Amino acid sequence: MNTPVSARKPYQSKLSRSWWLKHNYYRLYMLREATVLPLLFFIGCLLYGLYCLTQGAAHWQSFQTFMQQGWVIALNLLAFAASLFHAKTFFALFPRVMPLAPAWLMISGQWLATLLVAAGVLLLCGGWL
Amino acid sequence: MTDYQLLIQRYDPEHDNEPRLQRFTVPGDHTTSVLDALLYVQQKRDVTLGLRWSCRMAICGSCGVMVNGIPKLGCKTFLRDYHSDITIEPLAHFAVEKDLIVDMTQFLAHLSAIKPYLINDYSGTALHKQTPTQLAKYQQFSNCINCGLCYSACPQFGLNPEFLGPAAITLAQRYNLDSRDNGKAARMPQLNGKNGAWGCTFVGFCSDVCPKQLDPAAAVNQAKVESAKDFIISMFKP
Ligand code: FES
Numbered sequence: 468m469n470t471p472v473s474a475r476k477p478y479q480s481k482l483s484r485s486w487w488l489k490h491n492y493y494r495l496y497m498l499r500e501a502t503v504l505p506l507l508f509f510i511g512c513l514l515y516g517l518y519c520l521t522q523g524a525a526h527w528q529s530f531q532t533f534m535q536q537g538w539v540i541a542l543n544l545l546a547f548a549a550s551l552f553h554a555k556t557f558f559a560l561f562p563r564v565m566p567l568a569p570a571w572l573m574i575s576g577q578w579l580a581t582l583l584v585a586a587g588v589l590l591l592c593g594g595w596l
Numbered sequence: 597m598t599d600y601q602l603l604i605q606r607y608d609p610e611h612d613n614e615p616r617l618q619r620f621t622v623p624g625d626h627t628t629s630v631l632d633a634l635l636y637v638q639q640k641r642d643v644t645l646g647l648r649w650s651c652r653m654a655i656c657g658s659c660g661v662m663v664n665g666i667p668k669l670g671c672k673t674f675l676r677d678y679h680s681d682i683t684i685e686p687l688a689h690f691a692v693e694k695d696l697i698v699d700m701t702q703f704l705a706h707l708s709a710i711k712p713y714l715i716n717d718y719s720g721t722a723l724h725k726q727t728p729t730q731l732a733k734y735q736q737f738s739n740c741i742n743c744g745l746c747y748s749a750c751p752q753f754g755l756n757p758e759f760l761g762p763a764a765i766t767l768a769q770r771y772n773l774d775s776r777d778n779g780k781a782a783r784m785p786q787l788n789g790k791n792g793a794w795g796c797t798f799v800g801f802c803s804d805v806c807p808k809q810l811d812p813a814a815a816v817n818q819a820k821v822e823s824a825k826d827f828i829i830s831m832f833k834p
Binding site for chain 1: 607609610612614615665666688689691692693699751754755797798799800801804811813814817818820821
């Protein structure tokens with residue numbers, strides 16, 4: 468008697484490298500993840516500023532000239548926009564992971580907290596500078 | 597009646613080396629679902645078309661297909677919502693057996709790996725008591741129909757089939773949150789591993805495509821919180 472031969476030949480497609488370009492949802496996800504790139508630049512500026520501060524007045528002056536260049540301002544504005552976008556996505560996800568209160572309340576609460584902290588820091592720095 | 601253009605992915609393991617698209621014209625009105633259209637093709641055009649279905653009412657979870665690249669239940673998706681060619685392919689990230697039929701072995705293995713049943717040392721005959729508040733904690737996550745759409749929406753599962761994936765982790769949360777269950781310790785090793793909750797990067801598309809609005813992405817990320825707690829507690833244990 469013949470042993471039956473299986474006709475199975477499952478076809479497995481491979482996920483291409485460009486999978487994230489195929490759908491708007493994935494593109495938005497990649498944009499969210501990419502917000503870290505301009506933020507890295509901002510952190511670089513911050514560290515450079517701290518370093519200059521420890522090196523005396525001349526260095527501090529050159530840091531300030533560096534920061535006033537058009538492209539540096541543009542990149543930092545981009546970093547600001549990116550962090551706002553990231554915050555928006557994060558604040559929307561947070562109530563789903565930790566459903567402590569109605570989502571709308573948690574989302575507006577987080578924005579309010581951000582505004583208060585930002586205003587506090589600005590006030591503090593403003594007074595100090 | 598309107599004529600709709602369907603592009604259906606065909607794959608015959610006995611003759612084809614890779615899938616191809618085949619065009620069919622299907623008549624439909626505002627009540628015609630994608631599943632109705634596929635059954636029309638099977639009954640009137642090509643009897644060899646392979647597809648899975650059973651209930652036709654979004655409860656058995658067997659009719660999942662990609663419609664224009666998005667995972668959908670065929671019986672819950674209507675032709676009226678599409679205005680040009682409708683491309684119908686088998687669920688993404690799974691191996692295709694024939695036409696629209698995929699092999700779900702891996703998915704089922706992931707589901708059973710997280711021990712999806714009540715684990716406790718309860719042996720009496722009296723009924724378990726549960727308050728509505730206790731029920732509400734996990735009820736949303738208990739509505740899964742195991743259709744696998746979330747796995748087709750998840751690029752992490754596409755990249756790494758060992759990743760437990762949205763439905764399995766949601767199911768683990770469903771039991772971990774159940775007041776009648778004591779099996780969390782038995783499930784945590786699965787969730788803590790690199791193929792567990794931490795394999796998720798919160799793409800979130802799984803929640804978008806879930807036909808039962810379970811929000812699996814939320815469940816997976818709640819599992820991350822649990823996993824982190826489990827880790828911290830384990831540090832203080834001798
Ligand atoms: S046929 Fe049962 S869910 Fe579609």
